[in-house]
Structure formats: C-alpha cells, structure tokens
Amino acid sequence: xxxxxxxxxxxxxxxxxxxxxxxxxxxxxxxxxxxxxxxxxxxxxxxxxxxxxxxxxxxxxxxxxxxxxxxxxxxxxxxxxxxxxxxxxxxxxxxxxxxxxxxxxxxxxxx
Amino acid sequence: xxxxxxxxxxxxxxxxxxxxxxxxxxxxxxxxxxxxxxxxxxxxxxxxxxxxxxxxxxxxxxxxxxxxxxxxxxxxxxxxxxxxxxxxxxxxxxxxxxxxxxxxxxxxxxx
Numbered sequence: 659x660x661x662x663x664x665x666x667x668x669x670x671x672x673x674x675x676x677x678x679x680x681x682x683x684x685x686x687x688x689x690x691x692x693x694x695x696x697x698x699x700x701x702x703x704x705x706x707x708x709x710x711x712x713x714x715x716x717x718x719x720x721x722x723x724x725x726x727x728x729x730x731x732x733x734x735x736x737x738x739x740x741x742x743x744x745x746x747x748x749x750x751x752x753x754x755x756x757x758x759x760x761x762x763x764x765x766x767x768x769x
Numbered sequence: 770x771x772x773x774x775x776x777x778x779x780x781x782x783x784x785x786x787x788x789x790x791x792x793x794x795x796x797x798x799x800x801x802x803x804x805x806x807x808x809x810x811x812x813x814x815x816x817x818x819x820x821x822x823x824x825x826x827x828x829x830x831x832x833x834x835x836x837x838x839x840x841x842x843x844x845x846x847x848x849x850x851x852x853x854x855x856x857x858x859x860x861x862x863x864x865x866x867x868x869x870x871x872x873x874x875x876x877x878x879x880x
Contacts, residue, residue: 662811689866701812701857703867714867749811756800756861758868760812 660684662761664750670767671740679735679764681750690733691751691758692725694718701749707733740768771795771862775871782879787848789874791841791858801834802868803843804857812857815843845876853878 663682671677683690692704706714707725724736733752737744745768751758772794781787793801802817818825818832818841825832831844841858855873862869 691866691868693868700872701859701868701870703869706866714865716867751812753866757802757814757817758866759814760804762811 662750662752662759664761664764666764668765673742673768674739677737677740677766679748681733681761682731683733683752684759687752687754689753692735693749693751694746696746742768744768771869773858773860773869773871775858775874778875780877780879781848783848783850785848787845787876789843789856791871793839793860795862797863798860799863800861801841802859804859806855848878850878850880852876
C-alpha cells in the first residue's frame with residue numbers, strides 16, 4: 659500500500675540554524691501539506707501546496723518557513739533560522755481529493 | 770474561527786464498545802474525519818464522513834454526525850487492546866483543504 663515517507667525521523671539543531679525536512683508524498687497525489695504538533699498541543703496546519711505553489715497557509719507559516727517541490731517526488735519544508743518554539747513533530751501529508759494521508763513525522767528539537 | 774473539541778481520556782474493557790465524542794463550531798464543515806495515532810507513529814486515517822450524511826459504518830467503526838448539534842462520534846465495536854491509541858477528530862470547511870484537529874482522546878483498553 660502506498661504511503662507517505664519522511665526523513666529524517668529525528669533532527670536536533672541549534673537555535674538559529676536552518677533545517678530542511680523532507681517528505682515523499684504518495685506518487686499520484688497532487689496536494690501536499692505540512693502540519694506540526696508541539697508536545698501536548700493540537701496538530702496545527704502550516705501550509706498546503708498544489709500545482710507548484712502555495713494554495714493555503716496559516717498564521718504560523720511566516721517568512722521563516724518555505725516549501726519546495728524540488729523534483730517530481732520530494733516535498734520539503736525549510737525553516738530558515740530555527741527558534742526554540744519550533745521544536746515539534748512535523749507531519750507531511752498528501753491527498754488526491756478529500757482524504758489526507760500522513761507520514762510518520764519528523765521530531766525536531768531546537769536547542 | 771473554527772474550533773474542534775474532544776474529551777481527553779476514555780477507558781473501556783476489552784470486548785466493550787467505545788464511543789469517542791467530538792464537537793465542532795463551524796457550520797460550514799464539509800468533511801469530518803477520524804484519525805488514530807499510536808505511540809511514536811503518524812496519523813492513520815480511520816474513516817471520514819461527508820457533512821450531508823448522518824451515519825457511516827465501516828466494519829467495527831460507526832461514525833454518527835449530528836449536524837444540528839455540531840456533534841460527531843466514533844463508535845468502535847468489540848474494542849481490542851490494539852485499539853489503544855489517541856483518536857483525533859478533524860474537519861475541513863468549505864473552500865479550504867486545511868484540516869482543523871481536536872486535541873485528541875486517549876483510549877485505554879483494559880484486558
């Protein structure tokens with residue numbers, strides 16, 4: 659069964675450093691998403707991406723964040739200058755229509 | 770804005786039925802979803818219901834939607850220890866693809 663994959667599973671970084679989180683969506687899906695879950699809090703929507711551009715973003719998705727589909731299979735989330743409060747589990751998802759399928763997540767720890 | 774609320778914890782005995790409840794505020798919900806999260810894992814889509822439906826059954830899972838009261842429930846028949854997990858309800862609203870999640874209900878199944 660096709661699934662969304664994410665790398666790395668864990669990432670530790672120093673405050674102020676750039677991180678890139680990677681995702682491989684399900685191959686025939688056209689919509690891609692990033693969500694995050696800060697420990698003990700709700701899963702929060704960050705951004706959606708369709709047809710090589712951002713289709714929707716939340717207030718959390720400020721200028722520190724960017725997304726890219728550098729080739730036909732990968733979808734990345736870049737955090738330019740990480741802050742302590744960026745520590746969270748980051749989930750990638752993809753969908754063809756109304757159902758979003760999630761990857762296993764990348765746990766990001768900013769020290 | 771939209772808000773989704775769930776009770777935090779439910780404990781049942783193996784073999785009993787579990788009912789997990791969710792309320793939402795936005796009357797323009799289009800789809801409502803149930804996701805399952807096991808420890809250290811991603812979000813697994815269990816089932817979803819279109820907002821003009823009242824009920825959907827899928828094997829041991831029954832989803833009931835009361836649109837007037839903005840109340841969604843997930844019933845798991847014959848609950849097993851493997852059903853122990855956190856269950857999230859989520860919604861999308863008209864014109865948007867972003868999922869808004871509840872805080873999750875931790876289901877504990879006692880042998």
